[in-house]
Amino acid sequence: MLTNPATKYRPFPPVALTDRQWPSRTLTQPPIWMSTDLRDGNQALFEPMNAERKRRMFHTLCQIGFKEIEVAFPSASQTDFDFVRELIEGQHIPADVTIEVLTQAREHLIRRTMESLRGARRAIVHVYNATSQPFRDSVFHMSKADVLGMAVSAVALIKHLAEAQPETEWVLEYSPETFSATELDFARDVCDAVTETWGATPDRPVIINLPATVEMSTPNVYADQIEWMHRELARRDSVILSVHPHNDRGTAVAATELALLAGADRVEGCLFGSGERTGNVDIVTLALNLYTQGIAPGLDFSDINAVARTAEYCTQLPIHPRHPYVGDLVFTAFSGSHQDAIKKGFAAQAADAHWNVPYLPIDPADVGRSYDSVIRVNSQSGKGGIAYLLESAYGIVMPRRLQVEFSSVVKDHTDQQGCEVNANDLWNIFAATYLETATPVRYCEHHLFEHGKAQGIRLVIEQNGIQHELTGEGNGPIDAAVHALQGVGIRVQVRSYEERSIGASDEAGNAQACAFIELRPVNGSAEHYGVGIDGNIITASIKALVSGVNRNASAL
Ligand SMILES: CC(=O)SCCNC(=O)CCNC(=O)[C@H](O)C(C)(C)COP(=O)(O)OP(=O)(O)OC[C@H]1O[C@@H](n2cnc3c(N)ncnc32)[C@H](O)[C@@H]1OP(=O)(O)O
Numbered sequence: 326m327l328t329n330p331a332t333k334y335r336p337f338p339p340v341a342l343t344d345r346q347w348p349s350r351t352l353t354q355p356p357i358w359m360s361t362d363l364r365d366g367n368q369a370l371f372e373p374m375n376a377e378r379k380r381r382m383f384h385t386l387c388q389i390g391f392k393e394i395e396v397a398f399p400s401a402s403q404t405d406f407d408f409v410r411e412l413i414e415g416q417h418i419p420a421d422v423t424i425e426v427l428t429q430a431r432e433h434l435i436r437r438t439m440e441s442l443r444g445a446r447r448a449i450v451h452v453y454n455a456t457s458q459p460f461r462d463s464v465f466h467m468s469k470a471d472v473l474g475m476a477v478s479a480v481a482l483i484k485h486l487a488e489a490q491p492e493t494e495w496v497l498e499y500s501p502e503t504f505s506a507t508e509l510d511f512a513r514d515v516c517d518a519v520t521e522t523w524g525a526t527p528d529r530p531v532i533i534n535l536p537a538t539v540e541m542s543t544p545n546v547y548a549d550q551i552e553w554m555h556r557e558l559a560r561r562d563s564v565i566l567s568v569h570p571h572n573d574r575g576t577a578v579a580a581t582e583l584a585l586l587a588g589a590d591r592v593e594g595c596l597f598g599s600g601e602r603t604g605n606v607d608i609v610t611l612a613l614n615l616y617t618q619g620i621a622p623g624l625d626f627s628d629i630n631a632v633a634r635t636a637e638y639c640t641q642l643p644i645h646p647r648h649p650y651v652g653d654l655v656f657t658a659f660s661g662s663h664q665d666a667i668k669k670g671f672a673a674q675a676a677d678a679h680w681n682v683p684y685l686p687i688d689p690a691d692v693g694r695s696y697d698s699v700i701r702v703n704s705q706s707g708k709g710g711i712a713y714l715l716e717s718a719y720g721i722v723m724p725r726r727l728q729v730e731f732s733s734v735v736k737d738h739t740d741q742q743g744c745e746v747n748a749n750d751l752w753n754i755f756a757a758t759y760l761e762t763a764t765p766v767r768y769c770e771h772h773l774f775e776h777g778k779a780q781g782i783r784l785v786i787e788q789n790g791i792q793h794e795l796t797g798e799g800n801g802p803i804d805a806a807v808h809a810l811q812g813v814g815i816r817v818q819v820r821s822y823e824e825r826s827i828g829a830s831d832e833a834g835n836a837q838a839c840a841f842i843e844l845r846p847v848n849g850s851a852e853h854y855g856v857g858i859d860g861n862i863i864t865a866s867i868k869a870l871v872s873g874v875n876r877n878a879s880a881l
């Protein structure tokens with residue numbers, strides 16, 4: 326890289342618009358959406374979509390709710406031409422959807438394009454020519470007047486051909502390609518000439534589409550360019566002002582949102598930011614950004630994974646795991662404090678209240694994602710995430726101090742293994758740590774009996790492989806079992822005790838009790854939990870006691 330990039334690159338000049346209005350506006354409604362997945366998206370693929378992939382993408386776009394879909398560049402290839410014919414002849418276009426096709430401003434290409442649309446109920450013909458200085462000088466070798474003339478002749482030809490195909494309701498779209506690099510007054514003059522030539526009226530408006538063919542400036546400059554055009558265009562009431570941003574600087578979404586504040590009515594883009602180079606603006610992100618502001622976007626992403634899988638199939642390109650709203654990891658928290666806040670946020674979120682869960686800008690359920698993937702556990706995780714997973718997958722609601730204790734067990738595991746653990750792994754670690762412990766003591770069976778006012782217990786255990794039948798009394802079964810264990814030299818105090826059911830009880834009485842007992846050795850200070858699960862609540866408690874004894878012993 327250059328030590329002084331100013332010798333090679335120039336800053337993009339600002340727009341002289343001192344009374345700009347867009348910074349103090351807010352978005353209150355969605356734009357008209359136009360998907361160009363099948364055109365700008367398609368022209369950017371290693372392997373353009375074949376007919377079957379195009380069909381599938383078109384069907385998905387209709388299902389999502391797009392009413393305008395650019396389906397092809399029919400003069401570019403037989404595949405594209407045939408696809409348009411198939412849609413029209415096969416009557417595959419829903420009544421409320423209008424197809425759009427793109428053409429250069431060249432006579433033979435326009436004629437072929439209009440031919441492809443024969444018999445369409447309604448169609449948008451999108452014609453473009455580049456207007457910026459490098460294109461005028463180096464590509465076309467034309468003056469400004471000639472470039473304006475190219476656009477006007479193309480529109481006049483489309484108008485003439487359209488009149489000869491009256492069965493179709495025609496809509497014209499014109500793009501001054503490279504608009505964002507074009508002198509604004511020249512862009513306005515070309516667009517005004519197009520509007521005039523087409524004879525646009527408020528009832529039959531023309532779509533004037535202002536592309537950031539290459540994104541060249543900060544989003545506020547693009548917004549200024551759009552507001553300037555919005556204010557300067559003649560017959561603005563006969564124009565649908567459209568934007569077509571690309572993402573070369575990574576700010577296409579921001580640029581589009583500001584352009585909408587600046588007066589744009591319509592947005593062209595692709596699902597998940599597919600498209601040339603760094604992509605067209607991502608319509609999914611735009612739509613869901615609106616949704617999270619309480620604005621219905623008019624596009625349905627309630628099964629966003631299905632849309633993502635279709636897009637990946639059709640484009641043969643993967644979606645990044647951190648792509649907004651859809652990436653495999655965007656509803657996932659690994660770090661402990663985030664997991665803790667999300668868990669508490671979910672617990673505090675009332676069903677009918679405004680969404681207010683920390684770290685999650687949208688309810689994953691609204692886009693068909695499940696909560697299960699929200700919290701995942703690796704070495705960066707804390708007790709909150711671990712507790713959340715065990716509770717949501719296995720119904721184990723751990724007391725807070727057990728959460729702390731168990732999280733250090735899990736951390737040892739993840740530090741050693743260096744990998745993520747899922748809910749099933751957590752359950753296995755939990756079971757091995759608390760439920761399957763048999764050394765030095767293994768619970769065999771117990772029998773309760775009354776002894777005056779006291780609770781008596783006969784407790785059968787194995788200690789280091791030798792069976793013992795112990796007897797104890799206390800003010801309840803746990804106290805009696807604690808006393809019985811003293812018969813083999815085990816002296817512990819119960820610091821806390823909790824019991825919860827896991828799973829609803831069925832007709833066969835299948836609910837299980839889960840007991841948590843926190844123990845301290847009489848001659849020690851370390852406290853450890855024991856956990857017992859059983860269909861019988863007393864048995865669960867005695868098992869928890871034995872589990873705690875073993876945990877204390879293993880900590881010595
Ligand atoms: C920013 C965008 O996404 S614009 C859309 C771009 N997409 C595509 O181009 C995909 C499909 N394109 C194609 O298949 C071909 O380019 C075609 C069929 C359109 C044209 O093919 P060709 O006639 O062989 O021309 P080629 O591909 O070399 O394009 C360059 C020619 O187009 C001209 N041209 C480029 N844009 C335009 C335009 N909007 N209007 C008129 N002429 C144009 C150039 O001046 C150049 O003309 P020249 O050969 O006389 O110097």
Ligand SMILES: CC(C)C(=O)C(=O)O
Pocket residue numbers: 365427453500502503534536537538539569571
């Ligand atoms: C044809 C136009 C709209 C285009 O694709 C672009 O400028 O990026």
